[in-house]
Amino acid sequence: MSHFADMTWFALxxxxxxxxxxxxxxxxxxxxxxxxxxxxxxISIAIGWLMFPFSH
Amino acid sequence: MNMAGTPKIASLTEPEAQKRTPGVAAGFAIAGWLVPGLGHVLAGRPGRGVIYFLTVAALAITGFLQRGFVFSHHFVDAFSLLGFLADAGTGIFYFAAKIFELGGPDIARAAGDYGTRFIATAGVLNVLIALDAYSTAIGEKD
Incomplete structure (x- = not known):
């Protein structure tokens, strides 16, 4: 499963x-x-975007 | 249980759950830990019990299929102890882990690491469900 699918399944x-x-x-x-x-x-997507600058 | 203290099968399907003594409720909670949802079935809430079983099973089996790490009871530090306690919370699924994880854990991949979290979450959720079964059985919750 992709990371997003994992997260979605967990959330559901x-x-x-x-x-x-x-x-x-x-x-x-x-x-x-x-x-x-x-x-x-x-919230997960928002946190992902907040962490985006630190990945470069 | 009826007034004489013997099992009352008919109560499993009754809409109104009867209040139990704390000792009996604790027994239901332990049963609910061993088999997720069983505590609610015994407490007269079979629908909830089935949903709880399916949710814990979904999380645990997803974790096993992603080859998450299952902590052994031979823990070596505080983290592995916490990991063991969380995993053991899944009840029968903890003991069935070897059936699902024939290839063993693989936490070198992200999926395996996620699998470890899925299994731990299933265990913690099941402990919460067992406590809920206790509250339901003694009549704190309807």
């Missing part, structure tokens, strides 16, 4: 687990999972 699985654990209703779980998943991706 963890988001689902945390959503089921921390919310009681189905709709709340779906909302939480979506928010958590996209937060994982956005």
């Amino acid at each position: 699985v963890i988001s689902v687990a945390l959503a089921v654990m921390s919310r009681r209703t189905t709709i709340d779980r779906v909302k939480y999972a979506f928010m958590s998943f996209f937060a994982f991706l956005l």
Whole structure:
């Protein structure tokens, strides 16, 4: 798997687990999972870009 | 468990989970550590138990297939002890690691290094799930 696919897979699985654990209703779980998943991706990409200058 | 303290199979599918004593709840948590999600199934939350099993399995098997490093119980320093504790958190998947990792670990590649993190995350998540099973069984959570 590519690094991005690894990160996406990790974010998806963890988001689902945390959503089921921390919310009681189905709709709340779906909302939480979506928010958590996209937060994982956005923050990871943002940190990646912040580190970009140090890679050269 | 029913009033007499014997297993009550019918309770596995009941929508309302009954409260358990702390001792029984601890037993469910240990069962949930050994088999991810089993604690919730025993506590009367089979749907959650299945999802938890699938999430821990997905993380652990991804880590094994990427040839992540599985820490042995023969730890030599604090880091390897932490690694062992995290990996052992996966329960049966820790003992099944050799089945999935026929080629052994390969952390020279980035994928192998990621695999190590996947396995550790699966273990830590499963410990969290086991604690959640305890809270569910004693009635702190619905």
